[in-house]
Amino acid sequence: MITPNSLLASINSPQDLRSLSADQLPLLASEIREQIIQVVSQNGGHLASSLGAVELTLALHYTFDTPHDKIVWDVGHQTYTHKLITGRREAFHTIRQENGLSGFPKREESPYDAFNTGHASTSISAALGLAEGMYHRGERNHSIAVIGDGSMTGGMAFEAVNNAGIIDRNLIVILNDNEMSISPNVGALSHYLNRIITGQPYHQLKKDIDHSLSAIPNVGKQMLHAVVRMKDAVKMLVVPTTLFDEMGFEYFGPIPGHNIKEMIETLEAIKKLEGPIILHLVTKKGKGYPPAETQPHSFHSAAPFDIESGCFKKKNGVPSYTDFFADALAQLGEQDSRIIAISAAMPEGTGTNKFAKLFPGRFYDVGIAEQHAVTFAAGLAVEKLRPVVAIYSTFLQRAYDQIVHDVCMQNLPVTFCLDRGGIVGADGPTHHGIFDYAYLRHIPNMLVMAPKDENELRHMLYTATQQPCPCSLRYPRDNGIGVPLDTEFKPLAVGKAEILQTGQDVVLLAIGNMVYPALEAAKILSSGGIEATVVNARFIKPLDKELICRLVKEIGCLVTIEEGCLPGGFGSAVLELLQEEGISSKITRLGIADLFIEHGNSANIRRRFKLNPAGIAETARNLCNI
Numbered sequence: 195m196i197t198p199n200s201l202l203a204s205i206n207s208p209q210d211l212r213s214l215s216a217d218q219l220p221l222l223a224s225e226i227r228e229q230i231i232q233v234v235s236q237n238g239g240h241l242a243s244s245l246g247a248v249e250l251t252l253a254l255h256y257t258f259d260t261p262h263d264k265i266v267w268d269v270g271h272q273t274y275t276h277k278l279i280t281g282r283r284e285a286f287h288t289i290r291q292e293n294g295l296s297g298f299p300k301r302e303e304s305p306y307d308a309f310n311t312g313h314a315s316t317s318i319s320a321a322l323g324l325a326e327g328m329y330h331r332g333e334r335n336h337s338i339a340v341i342g343d344g345s346m347t348g349g350m351a352f353e354a355v356n357n358a359g360i361i362d363r364n365l366i367v368i369l370n371d372n373e374m375s376i377s378p379n380v381g382a383l384s385h386y387l388n389r390i391i392t393g394q395p396y397h398q399l400k401k402d403i404d405h406s407l408s409a410i411p412n413v414g415k416q417m418l419h420a421v422v423r424m425k426d427a428v429k430m431l432v433v434p435t436t437l438f439d440e441m442g443f444e445y446f447g448p449i450p451g452h453n454i455k456e457m458i459e460t461l462e463a464i465k466k467l468e469g470p471i472i473l474h475l476v477t478k479k480g481k482g483y484p485p486a487e488t489q490p491h492s493f494h495s496a497a498p499f500d501i502e503s504g505c506f507k508k509k510n511g512v513p514s515y516t517d518f519f520a521d522a523l524a525q526l527g528e529q530d531s532r533i534i535a536i537s538a539a540m541p542e543g544t545g546t547n548k549f550a551k552l553f554p555g556r557f558y559d560v561g562i563a564e565q566h567a568v569t570f571a572a573g574l575a576v577e578k579l580r581p582v583v584a585i586y587s588t589f590l591q592r593a594y595d596q597i598v599h600d601v602c603m604q605n606l607p608v609t610f611c612l613d614r615g616g617i618v619g620a621d622g623p624t625h626h627g628i629f630d631y632a633y634l635r636h637i638p639n640m641l642v643m644a645p646k647d648e649n650e651l652r653h654m655l656y657t658a659t660q661q662p663c664p665c666s667l668r669y670p671r672d673n674g675i676g677v678p679l680d681t682e683f684k685p686l687a688v689g690k691a692e693i694l695q696t697g698q699d700v701v702l703l704a705i706g707n708m709v710y711p712a713l714e715a716a717k718i719l720s721s722g723g724i725e726a727t728v729v730n731a732r733f734i735k736p737l738d739k740e741l742i743c744r745l746v747k748e749i750g751c752l753v754t755i756e757e758g759c760l761p762g763g764f765g766s767a768v769l770e771l772l773q774e775e776g777i778s779s780k781i782t783r784l785g786i787a788d789l790f791i792e793h794g795n796s797a798n799i800r801r802r803f804k805l806n807p808a809g810i811a812e813t814a815r816n817l818c819n820i
């Protein structure tokens with residue numbers, strides 16, 4: 195609760211923050227924590243990361259002249275404090291809700307949001323671009339990237355460090371190191387950072403120097419540089435220089451990321467230096483809320499929860515598609531020792547953690563490195579293994595060229611399991627998985643499928659792992675339908691659709707999670723005297739050419755239904771087929787128009803695009819004109 199007397203109630207912009215004394219900031223931090231916990235317990239959201247970044251956010255806005263100095267937040271999931279102190283306090287309770295604040299930075303929302311984010315590892319590139327852009331325009335403001343140790347494992351972050359080291363602009367990288375990605379961070383870099391954190395002698399020496407430095411009033415640039423050079427000389431004697439120094443950055447830290455005073459002192463000193471700088475902060479994910487501190491991965495992207503107990507509010511009883519995928523993959527792993535599971539920093543989110551527990555030697559969490567995950571899988575496939583790469587639809591976008599060049603061009607049997615396919619709701623445009631049908635179906639050799647329910651998901655996964663070529667299947671961020679599961683895995687006939695009911699007036703040709711809504715729509719139509727044939731397409735590629743052509747010729751009226759983008763998607767594939775076969779018909783394609791969809795309630799978004807039973811029925815009725 196923000197009371198009128200609280201400090202937070204007086205902060206309408208970072209200017210107000212700067213009018214406080216540094217001694218008041220810890221109290222403000224605790225008020226902010228309380229507010230974040232309160233709102234996220236209702237709305238759900240990225241709690242643990244935001245709680246870990248409260249003090250560093252205050253220190254940055256306190257020290258720098260935002261919005262003229264620009265902060266780019268990697269992923270952007272840690273920005274709740276930033277939102278609260280940049281004029282969005284009153285609207286904060288609407289975060290992630292339809293027409294409310296976005297859960298990520300948005301330039302359209304505030305001048306303090308310097309760059310839109312949502313996907314990981316982009317901040318250093320973007321901040322470097324801003325720094326260089328400001329330089330070209332003759333401005334000398336600071337550009338700051340705030341990046342977590344998890345996001346630092348992404349290839350783009352390395353590419354940006356590589357480039358920044360020679361461009362040599364005033365770029366400050368704040369490395370927010372909590373030793374966690376969503377799960378504990380992985381990889382050699384994470385070990386390296388850990389070694390730096392525990393490298394006490396150098397750390398202490400640097401701290402001593404930094405302290406004496408900040409004790410000197412009005413310390414001039416030359417003096418600072420002299421001290422930095424001295425530090426370097428001392429450092430050479432004590433430990434090897436850091437990787438970042440070698441890459442052309444000036445490395446500072448590690449310093450405690452919950453000590454606002456120490457951060458402000460350090461930032462004040464750093465601000466006066468030139469060239470690329472990296473400040474390494476050590477923080478705790480979930481800081482200040484014990485359930486989030488002890489289970490940071492559960493509170494990474496939290497569902498609504500009870501503050502007192504830390505328990506999540508229950509959803510309905512059917513497990514999620516992810517759970518069904520997890521079970522199926524684990525069972526297949528038992529049957530087929532060639533199966534290898536790969537996750538890009540999301541073992542829990544993708545359900546591959548279940549496989550990992552059973553077959554630790556056949557599971558790889560490669561970090562936030564989707565591109566590497568795909569090419570790594572290609573290498574495994576060359577060696578006759580059966581890699582299953584489980585990545586959210588939206589994050590696999592990043593590995594498009596690897597899918598084309600490394601997997602499909604060599605026709606390697608890699609299975610891609612795309613979770614969070616379709617509308618994802620509160621996370622919004624950076625996270626909706628609506629492009630996959632379109633970005634996969636035009637790649638030669640690739641099979642593209644989507645199951646109508648959890649039972650079919652199991653058979654599809656099995657089918658995919660039996661093919662001699664690359665395969666993809668995508669499923670939604672939803673609970674399963676609740677259908678019975680077959681005990682044995684069955685291979686599906688490749689390129690064969692399934693007729694679920696017949697009717698002479700219209701064909702409803704649906705794919706994936708749109709099949710059950712199409713069946714519901716058929717009931718609505720039937721009650722109005724229109725009889726529909728409902729087809730579960732199963733395959734987007736290859737399409738069931740023979741069946742689709744026959745039905746369209748016989749019935750002459752077709753609605754395609756997909757929870758994906760219309761340009762280049764499933765309906766487009768059907769249109770191409772009919773054009774190639776010289777068949778003309780009355781056709782309407784239902785799907786997502788050529789636009790980015792804001793965050794909101796998934797059911798409402800589906801309704802807006804007529805991807806619900808009533809919308810499908812209305813579309814079919816209009817098309818048939820009966």
Ligand SMILES: Cc1ncc(C[n+]2csc(CCOP(=O)(O)OP(=O)(O)O)c2C)c(N)n1
Nearest residue numbers: 243313314342343344345374375376539589
């Ligand atoms: C390209 C991409 N892959 C995966 C994700 C999912 N994701 C969101 S945050 C996150 C972990 C980030 O860890 P870190 O940068 O250390 O930040 P922290 O949450 O620990 O503060 C992951 C894997 C993403 N946003 N973008």
